[in-house]
Amino acid sequence: MIEVTKPGLLTTIQDLGRRGYQKYGVSPGGAADMLAHRLANIAIGNVADAATLEMTLQGDELSLQEAALISITGADMNPEIDGKPLPMWRPVYVEKGKKLLFRNAGQGLRTYVAIEGGIQGDLFLGSTSTYLSMEAGGYSGRALKEGDMLQKNGRYSLNEEISDRLKHQTNDQGFAYTPWRLPDPSFFQEEIVPEIRVFPGPHYQLFDAESRQAFERGAYQTGSKSDRMGIRFDGEKLTLRNQEEIISEPVTFGTIQVPANGQPILLLADRQTTGGYPKLAQVASVDFSKVAQLRPGEETKFRMITHREAEQLFLCFEDRIQQCALAVRRKVREEMKDGKY
Amino acid sequence: MEHTIAPLGDRSFFVTLGEEISPETHHLVRTLTEHLKRKDLHWIEEVVPSYTGVAVYYDARALHAEFSSASPYETAAALFSEFVSGMGREVKEKEKVVEIPVCYGGDFGPDLSGVAKKNGLKEKEVMEIHSSREYLVYMLGFAPGFPFLGGMDETIATPRKASPRLSVPEGSVGIAGSQTGVYPVETPGGWMLIGRTPLSLFRPEEDPPAYLQPGDRVKFYPVSFEEYKRLEEE
Numbered sequence: 001m002i003e004v005t006k007p008g009l010l011t012t013i014q015d016l017g018r019r020g021y022q023k024y025g026v027s028p029g030g031a032a033d034m035l036a037h038r039l040a041n042i043a044i045g046n047v048a049d050a051a052t053l054e055m056t057l058q059g060d061e062l063s064l065q066e067a068a069l070i071s072i073t074g075a076d077m078n079p080e081i082d083g084k085p086l087p088m089w090r091p092v093y094v095e096k097g098k099k100l101l102f103r104n105a106g107q108g109l110r111t112y113v114a115i116e117g118g119i120q121g122d123l124f125l126g127s128t129s130t131y132l133s134m135e136a137g138g139y140s141g142r143a144l145k146e147g148d149m150l151q152k153n154g155r156y157s158l159n160e161e162i163s164d165r166l167k168h169q170t171n172d173q174g175f176a177y178t179p180w181r182l183p184d185p186s187f188f189q190e191e192i193v194p195e196i197r198v199f200p201g202p203h204y205q206l207f208d209a210e211s212r213q214a215f216e217r218g219a220y221q222t223g224s225k226s227d228r229m230g231i232r233f234d235g236e237k238l239t240l241r242n243q244e245e246i247i248s249e250p251v252t253f254g255t256i257q258v259p260a261n262g263q264p265i266l267l268l269a270d271r272q273t274t275g276g277y278p279k280l281a282q283v284a285s286v287d288f289s290k291v292a293q294l295r296p297g298e299e300t301k302f303r304m305i306t307h308r309e310a311e312q313l314f315l316c317f318e319d320r321i322q323q324c325a326l327a328v329r330r331k332v333r334e335e336m337k338d339g340k341y
Numbered sequence: 342m343e344h345t346i347a348p349l350g351d352r353s354f355f356v357t358l359g360e361e362i363s364p365e366t367h368h369l370v371r372t373l374t375e376h377l378k379r380k381d382l383h384w385i386e387e388v389v390p391s392y393t394g395v396a397v398y399y400d401a402r403a404l405h406a407e408f409s410s411a412s413p414y415e416t417a418a419a420l421f422s423e424f425v426s427g428m429g430r431e432v433k434e435k436e437k438v439v440e441i442p443v444c445y446g447g448d449f450g451p452d453l454s455g456v457a458k459k460n461g462l463k464e465k466e467v468m469e470i471h472s473s474r475e476y477l478v479y480m481l482g483f484a485p486g487f488p489f490l491g492g493m494d495e496t497i498a499t500p501r502k503a504s505p506r507l508s509v510p511e512g513s514v515g516i517a518g519s520q521t522g523v524y525p526v527e528t529p530g531g532w533m534l535i536g537r538t539p540l541s542l543f544r545p546e547e548d549p550p551a552y553l554q555p556g557d558r559v560k561f562y563p564v565s566f567e568e569y570k571r572l573e574e575e
Contacts (some may be wrong), residue, residue, distance in 0.1 A: 022389045022396075024543075024551040025481040125545060134485065134526060136545070202347060202355070247362060248482060248489070250389040250396035252350045274391055274482030285351050310351040311401065311412055318402050 002068070002115070002150040006061035008102065012130035013121040013138035013150075014112075014269075015051040021125050022250070022273040029129040029137070032228055032269045033110050033292035035321075036074035039182050040114035042325045043071035044091045045158025045332070050118025051128045053144075055111040057295070059102020060144060062113075067096045068152065069116040069163045073182075075108030075293060084173040090181035093166035095174035108293040116163065117153035132228065132270065161332055180331055185289050188320045190313055195303035197287045199310050201256065201279035203246065211238040211262075215280065219299045220264065228270040231294060237262030240278060248276040254283030254291065266291055284310035286317045342369060342425050344394075346418045352401045354418060356425075357394040362491060366393055367479050371556045372431045382424065384417065390555055391480045392489070397421065438475060438558045441523070441538050443514050444569035445471075449537035456499045456516060456533050468563055470494050471514075471535065476521065478557040486525035486543030486551040490559060493521045505531030512537045514561070525551075536563075539573035 004011075014037060017030020031037030031054055041050050053060075059077040072079055072088045079086040079102050086092055086100070094100065105111060121128030121138040130138025139148060155163070162178070169176040186192045204212070220235035238258045251257065255267045257277035264280060268291070283291055284305060294300055305313075342358065349355045358373065359366030374390045384407075387398040401413035410416040445468040446453040457464045476490040483489075498519040506529060509515070513524040515532030524530060525542035538561075542552045553559065564572065 020387050021550070022387060023481065024485060024549060025483060025487050026485045026550070125550065133528065199348075199351070202349075247392050248480070249355065249391050249393070250349065250482075252353055252396075252398075254350060272483055273389060274480070282348070282350055307348050307351060307414065308412055311414055314351050314401060315405055315413070 001065040002152070003063040003065060004060055004144045004146060004148040004150070005063045005099065007144050007146050007148075008055045008060040009058040010056040011060050011144040012054050012132070013051050013119055014054045014129045015118075015127055016049045017129050017269065018125045018127040025273050026125060027131065027133075027270050027273060028253075029127065029131050030269050031112065031129075033074055033112065033289045035185055035188060035289035036110065036112045036292075038321060039089065039185075039324070040071045040073040040112040041118075042321070042328055043073070043089065043182055044069050044114055044116060045156055045162060045328065046114055046116070046118055047156065050114065050153070051121050051138075052115075053113040053119065053150075055102060055113070057109055058104050059111055061102070062100045064094055064096060064098050064100065067094065067167065069093050069155075069159050069166070070100075071114045072111060073114075074111040075105035077102040077105050077111045079103075081175055082173045084171070084175075086175065087177050087181065089184075090178050091162045091166065092175055092177040093163055093170065095170055098174045105295070109295045110292055115150075115152050116159040117155045120151040120153055158329060158332060161336060165336065182324060182328070188317050188324075189286050189290070190316055193303065195301045196290055197284040197305045197310065197313070198256065198281040198302050199284060199305055199307045201281045202249075203278035204280055206240050206242075206244060206278055207258075207280060208239055208241045211236075211240075214238065215264070216302060216304055219301055222294045222296050222298045222300065223263075224296045226294075226296060228268055230268050230271055231266040231291065233264045233266065235263070238264060238280065244278070246276050246278050248274045249279075251275040251279065252282075254285070254288055255279055256281040256283065268292065284313055286310070286313040342373065342428065344422070344425060346421060348414055349396055351414070353396060353398040354414065354421075355394055355396050356421065359393045362392045362479065364477060364491075367477065367491075367555070368431065368434065370395060373425070373428070374555070375432045376428045380424065382420070384420070391482065435556045435558060438560050439553060441540055441559060441561050442564040442568070442572055443472065443536040443538050443561045444564050444566055445536035447566070449569075450514070450535040452499075452502070452515075452533035453535045456497060456535055459499050460497055462497070467497050467535065470497050471516075471521065472561045472563050474560075476559045478553050478555050478559060480555055481551055481553070484524065484526055484528045484530075485545075486553070488522055488542070488551075488553045488557075488559070490521050493519050495519055499533050501531040502533060505529055509534065510537065512539060512541075514538060537569070539569050
């Protein structure tokens with residue numbers, strides 16, 4: 001069991017989300033930064049749909065009432081145990097009774113904590129993701145509070161293999177970690193570009209030339225009203241050539257739509273399933289992780305690529321994630337054979 | 342069935358079947374959705390019907406592996422068009438009418454007087470007009486189980502509120518422009534509220550979780566506050 005001894009700003013239980021319910025108006029939900037969530041699970045040998053904790057801007061203090069294998073990915077909240085920093089992007093074995101402290105994210109917005117076996121949560125329409133607006137799923141459908149007790153599921157065999165090695169090597173602060181770590185997100189994103197890669201949306205041509213230029217050249221600031229539903233940007237106003245009535249249509253993660261005030265909204269995990277605003281652009285899947293890490297007040301730029309490029313980047317991105325999961329399994333089993341750790 | 346396919350995301354596309362909201366286009370959407378449900382194409386992950394077409398989420402990796410095509414989208418679009426051309430007949434229209442009790446006005450319908458005033462009607466007339474028509478469920482969206490209903494009498498059409506309410510109670514019946522709908526769950530919203538139903542339209546423990554489905558015909562009937570309370574307890 002893990003006790004929340006001091007809650008963060010907004011910490012929720014998240015998994016891969018709900019699939020197949022959008023036709024009923026149900027948001028897919030799930031981890032906002034799906035790459036960080038998946039890598040956290042991969043690092044310790046969890047299955048892909050094991051639930052993790054998603055911390056936002058300011059992390060929690062967690063008290064481990066039993067030993068556990070964990071991993072931390074996403075934004076760096078300077079996690080520590082008794083003043084000693086915990087390394088990220090790799091398996092960490094923590095002894096019973098230890099307190100994990102997460103601080104403010106220095107960069108990025110969302111941190112993910114995976115725990116062996118995955119975190120237990122209320123199941124709602126096939127997923128344990130916390131659905132905040134419906135007050136369902138996850139931990140009683142809400143963000144974690146002081147005194148909440150988190151339960152983990154039974155361990156996977158790879159969890160055990162990693163744990164069994166690390167538990168004999170704990171330091172004075174009661175934790176141990178592997179010498180190897182997962183690559184940075186930029187490895188999966190194929191190239192290191194600060195811009196968010198987008199391709200034209202269905203209503204791109206309806207916008208006037210100045211607006212299209214402004215969107216591609218200008219900087220857009222992440223507004224303070226952004227949340228898991230979407231990012232509200234502040235920047236140069238975007239307008240249509242002619243005022244047009246748009247019929248409500250399905251929208252998806254990364255859809256950039258522009259309401260009448262001309263300020264773009266980028267849709268995230270807890271989005272509505274349909275939208276009636278003109279859709280200017282669509283973020284390429286490969287950069288979903290980047291948008292989920294935009295902090296309030298942070299400036300960002302967009303770079304137009306083609307739909308075909310976005311597809312290629314996605315295939316490459318997925319291949320690398322698969323390779324990474326395979327490499328972790330190999331690494332653990334090789335080192336067991338060699339008697340390393 | 343005539344259609345055009347265009348990318349939505351890089352792992353989804355939108356199939357357009359018509360350009361405007363009409364019972365005819367809706368029927369095409371429902372026919373396509375029903376056939377997709379029966380056929381269960383293995384590379385399709387999720388289908389989301391709307392007013393003028395259907396969004397299809399596909400497994401780009403599986404398509405790439407199976408057809409080693411450079412563009413999973415092009416493969417998916419070609420397979421989809423092939424499916425559409427081999428598709429069977431149009432589905433039958435639903436005949437059953439779902440009756441929905443509504444307690445109009447008062448605390449349940451704080452905007453009923455606004456709707457009446459805007460259209461030069463008495464509150465009672467708005468109620469009569471709203472409950473006299475049969476509506477068609479075009480699509481679900483906006484919130485879990487939220488039905489977009491078409492077919493409302495233009496004489497009671499009223500624009501949305503200038504600033505949305507932070508919280509609209511579950512069961513609220515509203516008007517936005519010439520559309521009407523029911524809020525199945527508590528959510529922020531900007532529709533003009535004219536009444537409330539005790540009927541639960543979103544039932545996560547049931548399959549499907551939405552009480553109303555696209556293609557359903559709906560009729561509202563007025564009930565008193567006492568009747569509302571009695572139905573709520575049932």
